[in-house]
Amino acid sequence: MTTVAALQALRAMTVLEEISSGAVTRDVLDRLGVRDARLWERLAVTYFGPTRYRRLQAAAREAAVPLSLDAVAVIEKHLRSLLRGASVTVEELRVELCGLRGTVGEIDREAAARVREHNRTVKDAAAKAYGKRALRGGKNTDALGMRTLTLTLPERQISHIIATLLPAADQARAADPRLGYEPAMADAAYQHLTTGAAGGEVPPVVPLVVMGLPDYAAVLRQEGDETVFALTDGTTITGKELVEHEMASHGLVGVYDPVDGGVNLYRDQRCASFKQRMLLAAETILCPTPGCTTPADQCQVHHLTPWKHGGETNLVNLSMACRVHNARNDDDPNTPPRHGRLAREPGGVVHHPPDGGPPRTNTHPIRTLSAMGLVNR
Ligand SMILES: [Zn+2]
Incomplete structure (x- = not known):
């Protein structure tokens, strides 16, 4: 049997059914060095054991046929976070999540997003979640003499901490280009926590209204900083007029073409490069590389066709990309x-x-809220 065939045969439902029937025992799994033997036993009970919800259990098994044990394990991990009082029961949501497909990482993130959606329907969800805040670890020393702390807080508090540390980390990295992002952030965190040193100025959260180009307008030309649109009635309108026509509320307004991406940014007097960064960041939310979770705020502006190959610095030729994926991108079409x-x-x-x-x-669930996700919905 080839390795691929062996892994293919090791589908979760096949293995769990055999554990449940007693054909595969805990002893055998332990002897074969299966680290997750205890977890597999628990999963076997969930998917094949006695239950009051036999119809839903069978539906979950059927949906999970193509899934690996790792995929089923991450689904169960997120199901445990479903709050009491949510709009769906664990048994019902299990069927939905077992229908997810993709890599384990993709299923992991999508399952987390779906459970979160259901948890949002619970009245005191934020308070219940806040009860789970924690600073864990720090007690075990590894073989290198290092210890690890894990901090769990609401997403906005964590992103506030990252934003507070980032300026100091960036400064250290500018001084020493060999310093990696993670070590620099560790230094900044240690300094901040032990001396109370100020991080940097935390940039305020800027709300951006995303507007898709309406059907009746097409981009006609760019005139300096302004975009001129052609209307289907044969007249033209500037982007500023279009925004005023379509939107009454205040805030930054980004106009996006569903096909080509960012067009222009309104209600802000700052320079063209700021506008580009803002439009590109909202367009993608995260680095667009599949599986990458680096937020656009921590990304660099990337030329899709490199400047040295004739690529221009205009929106259609730009995207945000994280430091790693920007550096790794195969820029030269003439090299392998x-x-x-x-x-x-x-x-x-x-x-x-x-x-x-x-x-x-990049199928990360938050990208459905990116500008391109919104205008193409
Ligand atoms: Zn990336």
Whole structure:
């Protein structure tokens, strides 16, 4: 049997059924060195054991047929976070989550997002979640003499901490280009926590209204800092007029073409490069590389066609990309592909893998709230 065939045969439902029937015992699993033997036993009870919800259990098993044990384990991990009083029961949500497909990482994030959606319907969800805040670890020393702390807080508090530490980390990295992001952040955190030293100025959260180009307007031309649109009645209108026509409320307004991406940013007097950064960040929310979770605020502006190959610094040729994926991008089309490259296709930025396979997008659930996710909904 080849390794691929062996892994293919090791589908969760096949293994769990045999554990449940007693054909595979805990002793056998322990002897084979299966670290998760105890977890598999618990999963076997969930998916094949006695239950009052037999119809839903059978539906979950059927939906989970293609899933690996790791995928089923992450689904169960998130199901445990479903709050009492949510709009769905654990048994019902299990069927839905077992229908997820993709890599374990993709299923992990999508399952977390779906459970969160249901938890939002619970009245005191935020208070219940806040009860789970924690600072854990710090007691065990590893083989290198290091210890690890894990901090769990609401997302906005964590992103506030990151934003507070980032300026000091960036400064240290500018002084020493060999210093990595994680060590620099560790230094900044240690300094901040032990001396109470000020981080940097935390930039305020800027709300951005995302507006898709209405059907009746098409981009006609760019005139300096202003965009002129052609209307289907044969007249033209500037972006400023369009925004005033479509939107009454205040705040920054980003106009996006559902196919080509960012068009222009309104109600802000800052420079063109700030506008580009803002539009690009809202367009993608995260680095567009599949599986990457680096937020756009911590990304660099990336030229899709490199400047030295004639690529221009205009929105259609730009995207945010994290430091790692920006550096790894196969910029030169004349050298053999190594890590693949980012490219803009109608509807957004995709990643072309180095093996010439079909392009992939970053399917992280938060990207449904990106500008391109919103205008193409
Ligand atoms: Zn990335």
